[in-house]
Amino acid sequence: MSAIDDLPFDAVQAGVVLVIVALVYLFSPFYVSPAGFTFIFLEVGVLFLLYALILIGLNLQFGHTGLVNFGPVAFFAVGGYTAAMLTAVDPFKAVGLALPWPVGLVAAVLVAVALGALLGFSTLRLRDDFLAIVTLAVAEIIHGLIITFRDVTGGSVGLGNVPRPIAAPVGGGGGAELFATVLVLGALCVLAYGVFHRLSTAPYGRVLRAIRADEQVAATLGKRVFRYKLVVFVYGAAIAGLAGALLVFYNGAASAGFFTIDVTVIVWVGMLIGGAGNDRGVLAGLAIIMGFQLTTRFLNDVLPFITQDQFASVRLMLVGLLLMLIIKYRPEGLWGNARELGVES
Amino acid sequence: MTLLTIQNLRRSFGQLVAVDGVSFAVEPGELVGLIGPNGAGKTTVFNCISGTIPPAGGSVTFDGDDVTGAAPPALARRGLVRTFQQTRELSTMTVEDNMLLPWRDHPGERAVNALTRSSGVAESERAARERAQTLLEVFDLEDMVDEYASSLSGGQRKLLELARALMLDPKLLLLDEPFAGVNPTLTQRIAAHIKEFNDEGLTLLIIEHELETLTELVDRLVVLANGAVLATGTPNEILNNDRVIDAYLGR
Numbered sequence: 001m002s003a004i005d006d007l008p009f010d011a012v013q014a015g016v017v018l019v020i021v022a023l024v025y026l027f028s029p030f031y032v033s034p035a036g037f038t039f040i041f042l043e044v045g046v047l048f049l050l051y052a053l054i055l056i057g058l059n060l061q062f063g064h065t066g067l068v069n070f071g072p073v074a075f076f077a078v079g080g081y082t083a084a085m086l087t088a089v090d091p092f093k094a095v096g097l098a099l100p101w102p103v104g105l106v107a108a109v110l111v112a113v114a115l116g117a118l119l120g121f122s123t124l125r126l127r128d129d130f131l132a133i134v135t136l137a138v139a140e141i142i143h144g145l146i147i148t149f150r151d152v153t154g155g156s157v158g159l160g161n162v163p164r165p166i167a168a169p170v171g172g173g174g175g176a177e178l179f180a181t182v183l184v185l186g187a188l189c190v191l192a193y194g195v196f197h198r199l200s201t202a203p204y205g206r207v208l209r210a211i212r213a214d215e216q217v218a219a220t221l222g223k224r225v226f227r228y229k230l231v232v233f234v235y236g237a238a239i240a241g242l243a244g245a246l247l248v249f250y251n252g253a254a255s256a257g258f259f260t261i262d263v264t265v266i267v268w269v270g271m272l273i274g275g276a277g278n279d280r281g282v283l284a285g286l287a288i289i290m291g292f293q294l295t296t297r298f299l300n301d302v303l304p305f306i307t308q309d310q311f312a313s314v315r316l317m318l319v320g321l322l323l324m325l326i327i328k329y330r331p332e333g334l335w336g337n338a339r340e341l342g343v344e345s
Numbered sequence: 346m347t348l349l350t351i352q353n354l355r356r357s358f359g360q361l362v363a364v365d366g367v368s369f370a371v372e373p374g375e376l377v378g379l380i381g382p383n384g385a386g387k388t389t390v391f392n393c394i395s396g397t398i399p400p401a402g403g404s405v406t407f408d409g410d411d412v413t414g415a416a417p418p419a420l421a422r423r424g425l426v427r428t429f430q431q432t433r434e435l436s437t438m439t440v441e442d443n444m445l446l447p448w449r450d451h452p453g454e455r456a457v458n459a460l461t462r463s464s465g466v467a468e469s470e471r472a473a474r475e476r477a478q479t480l481l482e483v484f485d486l487e488d489m490v491d492e493y494a495s496s497l498s499g500g501q502r503k504l505l506e507l508a509r510a511l512m513l514d515p516k517l518l519l520l521d522e523p524f525a526g527v528n529p530t531l532t533q534r535i536a537a538h539i540k541e542f543n544d545e546g547l548t549l550l551i552i553e554h555e556l557e558t559l560t561e562l563v564d565r566l567v568v569l570a571n572g573a574v575l576a577t578g579t580p581n582e583i584l585n586n587d588r589v590i591d592a593y594l595g596r
Contacts, residue, residue: 206445221421221446
């Protein structure tokens with residue numbers, strides 16, 4: 001992985017260039033229309049990039065600062081539904097204010113930030129495990145609210161007619177739209193990775209890792225521990241909110257099924273497999289777990305005597321088994337640093 | 346001007362009155378020992394001064410300002426720094442990171458500067474490294490720079506904690522039992538370091554419950570017993586004080 005460190009530019013610079021390239025591509029008359037068999041990979045790729053955004057924030061929170069956030073999906077959902085409700089045009093039986101999509105995007109981030117600040121203020125002064133419990137509970141409450149407040153959120157039916165700002169300027173149908181989405185989200189991911197990686201490698205990151213190691217010592221050495229924890233928690237909330245907005249703008253709809261606890265599980269498992277605290281490792285871990293899910297989906301096709309429902313359960317068990325093996329035999333994950341994580345045997 | 350003034354400090358835990366009206370002062374440049382038998386309230390006094398726990402009453406004045414109940418980060422930046430009785434090295438970080446962490450007003454610890462990589466960040470980092478290098482050499486830890494703190498020996502951890510506190514360039518250093526669980530050779534070394542920094546102008550307040558090492562080291566002793574100041578004076582005066590001898594030997 002060191003070859004990437006030796007490049008003459010870093011991910012922030014690369015990300016800015018890629019975002020510009022992606023935007024130019026989007027508004028150019030050209031488009032790439034990939035072959036049909038690649039759609040499944042591109043679809044999983046879009047989901048990977050959205051989850052990667054959440055994970056980039058979660059890794060700063062947990063991997064570097066030690067904040068146990070078991071509810072990243074809460075901020076993902078809040079961002080998604082904020083963007084959907086503000087921008088949807090005449091959705092069926094739900095709130096749709098038909099505002100321009102940039103308003104929805106900004107509002108999604110701001111509302112996620114507000115929720116993050118609220119939770120942070122109320123729980124970050126308490127013992128570590130309180131944050132875990134509160135974030136887990138809040139994620140479930142928000143999921144419940146989405147289902148129950150049918151007239152506002154569309155309930156389990158969902159909320160449609162959301163603008164699709166990435167797909168709209170692209171001609172050439174579904175495949176071309178998918179390709180453009182991967183390009184734009186990929187560029188945003190590189191940029192987000194770069195921003196968070198600059199934070200974690202700067203003296204800023206050193207303070208975060210000191211807080212993870214021993215809050216009281218960090219405070220005694222002059223660091224405003226609570227402020228750092230709060231800000232890091234809010235950064236993670238913001239990027240998850242952004243990912244939520246991007247998801248509904250990609251789908252053209254918001255639906256409760258996209259914001260289940262599965263999202264939290266996938267990003268956590270990806271982070272633990274890759275190695276919490278290793279900014280690139282966690283993304284590789286996410287790729288492994290999502291690749292695993294994709295391969296097992298193909299496996300299902302060649303095993304016709306097992307129903308899809310049964311297979312989904314088996315897959316969940318396999319993920320659980322994989323996680324147990326990692327925790328038992330390689331608690332630092334594949335690319336994590338055992339000494340920095342304090343898990344040496 | 347007096348550097349640290351403690352007036353009528355009080356603190357209890359439930360029914361137990363741990364500190365009951367303690368008053369004493371530390372002058373700039375002094376090396377003062379705070380002694381007393383187990384349970385006399387030494388650590389509670391320390392915790393109240395350093396902001397680790399809030400006092401129930403009384404006042405702490407540091408460098409001319411009332412800092413009663415101020416939080417540890419604020420005190421550290423004013424120059425009042427403490428160590429802990431059990432060494433609290435950041436074991437998941439390298440010796441160097443342990444040393445660089447306390448550097449004051451590091452611009453790289455602000456997100457904006459970390460993102461923009463402004464020039465001040467590298468400069469501060471360089472200055473901090475230089476100071477860290479000097480201190481590590483003083484404490485004979487310079488070969489351990491890249492090691493994780495978890496791989497240091499117990500004695501090296503003690504030294505690292507002392508060196509790390511000095512990175513803040515404190516006006517007053519509070520040491521909580523720096524000789525606890527330390528072999529005689531290392532005790533001599535730590536004592537020599539303390540003496541050396543004191544000679545260079547650092548003010549120190551040291552908690553210890555064993556008298557021997559301290560009496561040779563300090564200018565003045567404050568003796569606590571049952572949450573109150575029993576006596577204060579030069580080591581010689583204290584050693585010949587009947588009340589102190591009674592309190593210590595329990596007769």
